[in-house]
Amino acid sequence: MKSFDGEVLASEILSELSRFLPLYQAREFVSYLLGVDYKDLHNHLSRKIELRGYKKFIVRKVFEGYPVSYVTKSREFFGYEFYVDERVLIPRHETEILVEEALKIDIKKPKVLDICTGSGVILATYLLKKGDATGLGVDISLPALEVAMINLRKYNLLDRACLVCLDAVSDLDSVKISEFDIILCNPPYISKSEKLSNSVLYEPHNALFAEDDGYYFYKKLLRILYKSCKEDTIIFFEIGDGMSEELKKIFSGKEISFIEDYAGKKRVLRWINSK
Incomplete structure (x- = not known):
């Protein structure tokens, strides 16, 4: 796993995540980090994400296997967005x-x-x-x-x-x-x-x-x-x-x-x- 710290291009994080996550989950997580709509992510991949504090912590957790849906508190199912968490x-x-x-x-x-x-x-x-x-x-x-x-x-x-x-x-x-x-x-x-x-x-x-x-x-x-x-x-x-x-x-x-x-x-x- 690549070590990320400081300002990192969104495209870099997406590329690294895509090595072990389904692409839609990797995109979902990067959208969450950027605070943008999933469908609009392609317009924001050149932006940099400041990986400090909580964001750095949660990126590390996801790279360790923590489910993306538990971070975003969301899961798409049958075209609908549902709330999910560790329960x-x-x-x-x-x-x-x-x-x-x-x-x-x-x-x-x-x-x-x-x-x-x-x-x-x-x-x-x-x-x-x-x-x-x-x-x-x-x-x-x-x-x-x-x-x-x-x-x-x-x-x-x-x-x-x-x-x-x-x-x-x-x-x-x-x-x-x-x-x-x-x-x-x-x-x-x-x-x-x-x-x-x-x-x-x-x-x-x-x-x-x-x-x-x-x-x-x-x-x-x-x-x-x-x-x-x-x-x-x-x-x-x-x-x-x-x-x-x-x-x-x-x-x-x-x-x-x-x-x-x-x-x-x-x-x-x-x-x-x-x-």
């Missing part, structure tokens, strides 16, 4: 597939349940795109739900959405699951033995890791939802790369299919519940 998992663009697939379901005034809602971006995006929908987001983490509330309030969705703090494995039956037409879930699915990059490890571990090699929530929620959902409820799970074959066994006998992400990896499990 929640940073939304991934692959997760947009989950929302895209749910939006294809043609139901009038759908009721949607978002399990493990975290920052609330899945629920908020669905409601923004489906103006007649209502929804409920549940999560075990009260701090995460505080972030979700910020995002729902930002887009004036509190008249169509509620949030509840509960354990999806032990307390989900406390909500009337049979009322929902569509269920969305991006559960923790990373095996505790899997090695991850330093930047990911800054994120809440309870939103990342799951027991049983990452399959814990799928197995538990399969039993709960099969019993409690109404007939033909459509459930969408985000899944990790390489999990589809084992999930076929776990959901054996159920009406499921897999949807690929932009990279051609099976990213979403679609399950139509039938008794």
Whole structure:
């Protein structure tokens, strides 16, 4: 890593960051340092940034792997800007597939349940795109739900959405699951033995890791939802790369299919519940 100090060209910082960050994240961070709109960054790359005090500290942190979104307190998802901080998992663009697939379901005034809602971006995006929908987001983490509330309030969705703090494995039956037409879930699915990059490890571990090699929530929620959902409820799970074959066994006998992400990896499990 190049050592930066004093006045440094914005283009230099962008070039160095682009060696280990996706370009959009590097651009997002340099825009933040300059205090300019992301879309207008190209007009400011010849400017110098004074790396002293806080700016020098935060540049060093990002080079060490600290997530850009936790610095900017912002993450773009499905074309919307959402608030994020250390209380929640940073939304991934692959997760947009989950929302895209749910939006294809043609139901009038759908009721949607978002399990493990975290920052609330899945629920908020669905409601923004489906103006007649209502929804409920549940999560075990009260701090995460505080972030979700910020995002729902930002887009004036509190008249169509509620949030509840509960354990999806032990307390989900406390909500009337049979009322929902569509269920969305991006559960923790990373095996505790899997090695991850330093930047990911800054994120809440309870939103990342799951027991049983990452399959814990799928197995538990399969039993709960099969019993409690109404007939033909459509459930969408985000899944990790390489999990589809084992999930076929776990959901054996159920009406499921897999949807690929932009990279051609099976990213979403679609399950139509039938008794």
